[in-house]
Amino acid sequence: MTIIAIRGSGIAATGCAHILAGAGFRVAIEERRRPSVPTIMLSDPALRLIRGVFDRPDLFADQPRVKRRLVAWGGAPVMLPHDAALASEEQVQAALPSIAAFEAGPIDFTIHAASPARLGDMHIFGERNAIAAKVTLRDPACIEEARIEAVATGWLYLVPAEPGFGWLLGVGGSVDGLLGKSALIAPVVDAIGATSTPFPAAPRLQLPLHGDDWLACGTGALGFDPICGDGTAQSVREAILAAAVVMAMADGGDRAALLTHYRSMLIAAMRRHLLLCARFYANGGQGGWWRAQHDALMEGHHICTGLLARLPEPRFLLDGFRLAPRQVAA
Numbered sequence: 001m002t003i004i005a006i007r008g009s010g011i012a013a014t015g016c017a018h019i020l021a022g023a024g025f026r027v028a029i030e031e032r033r034r035p036s037v038p039t040i041m042l043s044d045p046a047l048r049l050i051r052g053v054f055d056r057p058d059l060f061a062d063q064p065r066v067k068r069r070l071v072a073w074g075g076a077p078v079m080l081p082h083d084a085a086l087a088s089e090e091q092v093q094a095a096l097p098s099i100a101a102f103e104a105g106p107i108d109f110t111i112h113a114a115s116p117a118r119l120g121d122m123h124i125f126g127e128r129n130a131i132a133a134k135v136t137l138r139d140p141a142c143i144e145e146a147r148i149e150a151v152a153t154g155w156l157y158l159v160p161a162e163p164g165f166g167w168l169l170g171v172g173g174s175v176d177g178l179l180g181k182s183a184l185i186a187p188v189v190d191a192i193g194a195t196s197t198p199f200p201a202a203p204r205l206q207l208p209l210h211g212d213d214w215l216a217c218g219t220g221a222l223g224f225d226p227i228c229g230d231g232t233a234q235s236v237r238e239a240i241l242a243a244a245v246v247m248a249m250a251d252g253g254d255r256a257a258l259l260t261h262y263r264s265m266l267i268a269a270m271r272r273h274l275l276l277c278a279r280f281y282a283n284g285g286q287g288g289w290w291r292a293q294h295d296a297l298m299e300g301h302h303i304c305t306g307l308l309a310r311l312p313e314p315r316f317l318l319d320g321f322r323l324a325p326r327q328v329a330a
Contacts (some may be wrong), residue, residue: 008113014216033270039167041084046233072149072184113218114227125300126202134193150284151181210259217242244323274288
């Protein structure tokens, strides 16, 4: 196995390509663009993952940072410490190394790192979209502060952008409609600019996740609810695992066992995410919208539990960018 096709242009596709090219594989990239996310909060764990994959220990060290988080979620506002770098998706992509597309002949294996892969069905756990809008910040203190607020029919998330401005994410309705119910965020924002087109905010899982000669990765495999703030880190973790599976198969490893391991790890990640999200949606509000989203998340958790029950225990462990057999207890 020497020629790997990667379809996508996000961080999962770039990470897969970088790892595989560094291991001596020829990579054929087919870019698939989608509307970029205006801002991403990169937590320290996410930064460590990205810096490790691309061997850039200082990557995004000069980006603005959020230092605290003010949360009103089913109760009185609470100030919490926070530490994350801010960057647009375009800035993230521009900072990562580009991999020259290889004019390949026959492809040995394909990584679908963009949605839709059109190789199965995308299962969506809930009915909600998000809308992003650029806003003017009234309060200078907000330049280093994120605010998140649950309202009757959805939630709002405010993060700073360049001085004097911020990005406001609205989930569950229009930004204006959600702000009309807001007590925490509405007083500190003004002059809403153009809004994005709605994009999915409910968790989603592609099934199947692989075939004999392909696997899904990144947004082609999973989509996380932005409430968790872990989507970028998850895409990087998937890129590492996908590349490790490809390398292990190329080394003569058991293809079926390796692909089954990949499937198990991604379904388990989605199961954990669904339970985490369900806790948020159980506490955000008492109305019908909140109950419907919580119930859909728990139904997804039940589905993932059933899928995992039919799969064997994981047989491999990641050691850097490689998979090693897991030691079986006697």
